[in-house]
Amino acid sequence: MKIFGFLFQSSIGKKIMMSLTGLFLISFLLVHCGVNAMIFFNDGGEIFNEAAEFMGTNWLIRTIEVGLFVFLLIHIIQGLYLWNDNAKKRKEKYGKTAGNANSTWYSRSMGLLGTLLLLFLIIHLRHFWVISRFTDVVTGGEQTLYEMMKEVFAEPWVVAAYVLGCISLAYHLMHGFQSAFQSLGINHPLYTPLIQQIGNGFAIVVSVLFAAMPVAMHFNIVQ
């Protein structure tokens, strides 16, 4: 294990860790978004409920979920630590700054965007994960997961919070996706522009799809 200590100790090791956990979270988003997008079949949530039951009961998915939480925690703790630590590297601040001349605002705001995402995540886990894991909602209790979503998203403030969460996600991913490759040392004139385009596309498509879910449910666009 000693050989992997650098992943938590050195500056480059830490960013490699942020990158690896980030890429794992990206792959999770893809699956999560894909499954949830099944509500758009507009079949009263039939296919979606089936998929949710599979995800909730399959042992392999359940095992990966444990890993997901470990990676998520590492990403959050390491990220918050780095944010705080990096902020202390310049005690005397500039009198005049011109950050937009050399970088995008969201690349400089990953800590803030990540914190917004963390707040969103707490609300989100409370809404769905806790209930689907500790009640019988996905395995055919009184209320299906689909019906539960309908109920949660009837509340306007919840819809607003979710849309805000998705906006933070979009910007976090626009920087994070391509940044993960750079941290791993993958930078090549042929592939880097492609990675950046795929990253931006992924960020926008996933966030828009996610945001569309509470909106569509709130306004009864999906029945």
Added chain:
Amino acid sequence: MEKGINVTLKVWRQKNETSAGSFETYKVQANPDMSFLEMFDVLNEQLITEGKDPVAFDHDCREGICGMCSMVINGRPHGPKGGITTCQLHMRSFKDGDIIVVEPFRANSFGVIKDLSVDRTAFDRIIAAGGFVSVNTGNAVDANNILIPKEIADKAFEAATCIGCGACVSACKNASAMLFVGAKVTQLALLPQGKAERQSRVVAMVNQMDAEGFGACTNTGACAAECPKEIPLSVIATMNREYLAAKLNGK
């Protein structure tokens, strides 16, 4: 002489490393063809005539190769133009009546010596930790004794153009030195002469960089955008790769 332009300067004045600094306002009439440093010479002449303390600032070659000049001008290291140092910036880049804020390169690892002059010896210690190749003394070896493909030589040279000015650190929101260290690691990792110490070098240099208190890179790209020598962000990726390989190899 062409008509001069009048500018208002807000200059950071600080007595020494431990005292607190503040901005002082000065008015200067400058010839548009003067370099930014020559404009500061005019200001200092003025201050000396008035019996005041001239502004301390670093400079040496005044032709963009030594990396000594170090000013953050209106929030940007080496001023508003890309790919040049402060000494290569001319007053024609400013307009009559402009207010120009001039500060030192700021980072905990770059202590202010006086006014705009900062201590960048942390860079020297990083280079001393590994930014060299070991060769036997004695007769100088023939040039081109070891053949290097042109493409590789060009890439190594591109990285070697870093002048160690520290603008990358000053532009980075994390005060990270990774563009500087990445440039040196990349240059030496590419060349056959640097291969022998390749893995131990990157670990030693990164350790020293961390020990000096520079921040961690978050890939904002501000460094490469402000670098007067246009060192690309890819040198940081190369360093990450070199470091990962060395670490996994138990270095």
